[in-house]
Amino acid sequence: MAGPPPPPPLLRSALRLLFHVLSFTQWPSPTTPPRLQSAVTPPAAAAAAVSVRDFGAAGDGRCYDTAAIQAAIDACHASVLAAAAPGCTCRVAFPPGKYLTKTVRLRSGVVLDIESGATVLGGTEIGDYPAESDRWYVILAEGASDVGITGGGVVDGQGLKFVRRFDERKNVMVSWNETRACLGDECRPRLVGFIGCTNVRVWNVTLNQPAYWCLHIVRCVNTSIHDVSIYGDFNTPNNDGIDIEDSNHTVITRCKIDTGDDAICPKTSTGPLYNLTATDCWIRTKSSAIKLGSASWFDFRGLVFDNITIVDSHRGLGVQIRDGGNVDDITFSNIKITTRYYDLSWWGRAEPIYITTCPRDSRSKEGSKGGLLSNLRFSNVNVTYKRWTNYRGGLVDYRPGCQGLVKHSMAGIIMEHIKGLEIENVNMRWANRKSGQWDNPLDFRPSTVNGISFRDFRSDLYSQ
Numbered sequence: 001m002a003g004p005p006p007p008p009p010l011l012r013s014a015l016r017l018l019f020h021v022l023s024f025t026q027w028p029s030p031t032t033p034p035r036l037q038s039a040v041t042p043p044a045a046a047a048a049a050v051s052v053r054d055f056g057a058a059g060d061g062r063c064y065d066t067a068a069i070q071a072a073i074d075a076c077h078a079s080v081l082a083a084a085a086p087g088c089t090c091r092v093a094f095p096p097g098k099y100l101t102k103t104v105r106l107r108s109g110v111v112l113d114i115e116s117g118a119t120v121l122g123g124t125e126i127g128d129y130p131a132e133s134d135r136w137y138v139i140l141a142e143g144a145s146d147v148g149i150t151g152g153g154v155v156d157g158q159g160l161k162f163v164r165r166f167d168e169r170k171n172v173m174v175s176w177n178e179t180r181a182c183l184g185d186e187c188r189p190r191l192v193g194f195i196g197c198t199n200v201r202v203w204n205v206t207l208n209q210p211a212y213w214c215l216h217i218v219r220c221v222n223t224s225i226h227d228v229s230i231y232g233d234f235n236t237p238n239n240d241g242i243d244i245e246d247s248n249h250t251v252i253t254r255c256k257i258d259t260g261d262d263a264i265c266p267k268t269s270t271g272p273l274y275n276l277t278a279t280d281c282w283i284r285t286k287s288s289a290i291k292l293g294s295a296s297w298f299d300f301r302g303l304v305f306d307n308i309t310i311v312d313s314h315r316g317l318g319v320q321i322r323d324g325g326n327v328d329d330i331t332f333s334n335i336k337i338t339t340r341y342y343d344l345s346w347w348g349r350a351e352p353i354y355i356t357t358c359p360r361d362s363r364s365k366e367g368s369k370g371g372l373l374s375n376l377r378f379s380n381v382n383v384t385y386k387r388w389t390n391y392r393g394g395l396v397d398y399r400p401g402c403q404g405l406v407k408h409s410m411a412g413i414i415m416e417h418i419k420g421l422e423i424e425n426v427n428m429r430w431a432n433r434k435s436g437q438w439d440n441p442l443d444f445r446p447s448t449v450n451g452i453s454f455r456d457f458r459s460d461l462y463s464q
Helices: 066-083
Strands: 012-017 046-051 060-064 089-094 097-101 104-106 110-114 118-122 137-142 145-150 154-156 163-165 190-195 198-208 215-218 221-231 242-245 248-253 256-259 264-267 273-285 288-292 300-313 315-321 327-339 353-357 372-385 395-397 405-407 410-414 418-431 438-443 449-462
Touching (some): 046 066, 066 097, 066 104, 066 110, 118 137, 198 215, 215 221, 221 242, 264 300, 288 300, 288 327, 300 315, 315 327
Parallel strands (some): 012 327, 046 089, 060 097, 089 110, 104 137, 118 154, 137 190, 154 198, 190 215, 215 242, 221 248, 221 256, 242 264, 248 273, 264 288, 273 300, 288 315, 300 327, 353 410, 410 438
Antiparallel strands (some): 395 405
16 A cells, blocks of 8 residues: 655654653652543454364464464454444453464454463464565464454563574574575564554563564554563564554553563654554663654654653663654653663663664655754653763764764763754763763754753762
8 A cells, every 4th residue: 555645855843852750669640641642442342252272272382273273263253243243352262271373363353362371382483474574473463453462371482492592792593584585684473463453452461582573563543552561582683572663543551571672663664653652661671662763754743652661771762763754743751761781782872862863875765864853852850870881982873874883972862953952850960980981961963953942950970
């Protein structure tokens, strides 16, 4: 399907970054986001329920249960069609056990009820997945409505079986590009995908050890993700937590994401992304906790991130516009960030807040070369810095694309190409010892950041 026409060449943004960094014990109850409520409608009451056991699933973790699972899904879908009630759903139950499977396809009106004590195991052979590499998922719904996954159990991608060589810095992974099924070194199956779906709900489930991206929402409308735990190996690359791509009206809340790569990652590849709200989440990652981009060919608009705890992550908040898309009306509020630099092989240098716009390569749209973000606000920020590693400083990381690693001192907040910057009630504290090329509260060039207002900005030393 063709996307909307390309955006204007300039990146005209109205980001409102509202930080209120509080201790864990002092956090207030989360408030309703000030704008843009997503119109996610939960599925109606279930029309019927079937068990995969009744269709011959062994649940022993050794024999493939794909045929039984797919037969149960198809029967459930048929019962929904027979009921002829809009929004009606049927549940496919997975009693306790381990269900090894190739790709299974969800159909409209079907909710997978993976019970506590039950685990759906993804296959680890290329023959377990469709011929088209962009359909490599353990569980895939495409063009469906009123679908979901719940039940208190686990979907496990067996990601550790895709590790070719274990390395505490970064694992070396199997890549199926040797078969020419796809290109590059990231050819591994994702865990769960919803493509072109409406009314998606994923809740009360654990998504474990993806070989590649974990939960992928593509061109969907009305998606609710809540009370989900995501665990990926901390040393494995590309095992993103939640990737929201070209999708509108999405809510993410009460999720715990502990993984190696980006945790919550909105992207625009073939169309715009509107109205995403993420609240009350806990994140730890060896990459970016929240990252807009770097796929950014179309608009981002109406995104809210509220009451997010980011722990020991390689980068806190990243806005990486590389392909010329517009960014408009983004709010970050009540965010607690601690970052940690792990290794050069991972993008980032432990930046708490990192905002850049530059062309990925010669194919990027013109807006990435002269992009501008406007009306940027930081309010009620309290940040403490200390140097506790021996890694060399003096580098800024622009990867992917752009200039790569650039010799430059690090800073608490890195910004560029902004018109209209307001900083209010910000307190930065620095360890009272030589920090070595990490001692700048803010980093920006007056030629690219204009219209600046400072009120109650404090930067001071403290004794360790």
